[in-house]
Amino acid sequence: MSIQRIAAGPRMAKAVVHGDTVYLAGQVAGEAAGKSVAEQTADILGIIDGLLAEAGTDKSKLLMVNIWLADMSTFAEMNAVWDKWVVAGQTPGRATVEAKLAAPQFTVEIAAIAAK
Template structure:
């Protein structure tokens, strides 16, 4: 039986869950940059993803998939400029990006990823 490791466990969700050779991150929002521009929120989220992946014993070179929610498709290029600067060349994950209303109005981007360990 494979152990389950939970990282930053809260009453509603864990920020990351490691099971076998996979790590699943909860959707991340810009906790340190609420209300900032889409670029700044994206940069903050990607830094948090780096932190959580490191805690799980992996990094962005092992990304398998990413789901990105943005509140306005008009900001797609702004978000992508930060994503493209961050993602590991040659190790890009499968990815989906959709427009959606997020849980709180100060957040305009949310990103969830799955990575190998």
């Protein structure tokens, strides 16, 4: 079975497709780095939409999502954006935890697994 790597760099690929499963690496904000949790979440979800499309799938086929927040007190702020984005009736499994992220300008990181 072939493996397709999307946006592969020297350390990691942003997405890997193996068979009918798409694995997204942890995504952090691009344009919204350093901005509010809501803005970072919206930015990341847009990135995820693009990677899923490039892999031949979409958010309606998400299987599992892991979300890391730098501060769990922002859980409701992140969820306000998430709830508008996720497909009703087709929500994935999900875990959300508080963790120190790679750089201080990042307050949200999201990784996902989806079917094709």
